[in-house]
Amino acid sequence: MRIHIGGDHAAYDLQQALITHLREAGHEVVNHGPVDYDAEDDYPVFVLRAAEAVAGDEGSLGVVLGGSGNGEQMAANKVVGIRAALAYSAELATLAREHNNAQVVSIGARFTSEDVAKEIVDTFVSTGFSEVERHSRRVGMVTAYEATRKLPDLPHTPGS
Numbered sequence: 001m002r003i004h005i006g007g008d009h010a011a012y013d014l015q016q017a018l019i020t021h022l023r024e025a026g027h028e029v030v031n032h033g034p035v036d037y038d039a040e041d042d043y044p045v046f047v048l049r050a051a052e053a054v055a056g057d058e059g060s061l062g063v064v065l066g067g068s069g070n071g072e073q074m075a076a077n078k079v080v081g082i083r084a085a086l087a088y089s090a091e092l093a094t095l096a097r098e099h100n101n102a103q104v105v106s107i108g109a110r111f112t113s114e115d116v117a118k119e120i121v122d123t124f125v126s127t128g129f130s131e132v133e134r135h136s137r138r139v140g141m142v143t144a145y146e147a148t149r150k151l152p153d154l155p156h157t158p159g160s
Contacts, residue, residue: 001125002060006032006050007072008043011065011109014117018063021118027125044075051076051084054103062104063121069108076104080146083139088112090123097127099135 003022007015012034022029030053033046047064054062062084064072069086076084084104085096088111096102105124107117129135141152 002028002030002057003121003125004030004032004050004053004057004060004062005064006043006046006048006062007065007109008034008046008067009037009039009041010067011107012037014107014109014112014114015065017114018065018117018121022063022121022125025122043072047072047075048079051079051082051104055079055081060103061125063124064104064106065109066106067108067110069106069111073104073106076106081143083142087120087124089116090119093120093124094127097124098130099132099138101129101135101139 005015005019019029019031032049032053034041043066050062050064054060062076064076064084066072073084073086076082082104083100083102084106085092085100085102086106087093087096088108093105096105105120107120145151
């Protein structure tokens with residue numbers, strides 16, 4: 001599988017470890033940077049490139065990394081068509097794929113050990129979307145809103 005990865009200085013070492021880990025597992029990894037440690041770099045430069053690449057590369061997945069993973073997830077979610085999830089456990093990575101059909105996982109290097117990060121990416125990459133009707137319906141609502149900015153209809157409730 002092709003995996004696009006991008007991060008920042010706060011996750012530089014973890015990013016390099018994950019690139020090696022994923023390549024050793026047989027994945028094609030595209031590193032969108034940084035390629036050198038720079039304490040003053042800005043995560044959007046690299047994260048947006050990784051998320052754009054996933055959006056334009058059907059069937060690929062993405063990994064974005066930073067200190068907390070929060071800003072990186074927010075940036076990736078600004079890319080049209082991308083659903084990025086912050087995960088700090090393999091269980092969250094599973095749910096992001098199975099329930100939300102996330103294509104990008106965000107990891108906070110300051111809060112996630114290398115071993116746990118490897119477990120998160122392995123789980124994220126090996127888990128598919130469940131295609132359960134309620135999950136498909138919900139992802140469809142978010143996708144439709146992204147395209148039209150029209151809110152989903154409110155459910156009909158008795159007495160309203």
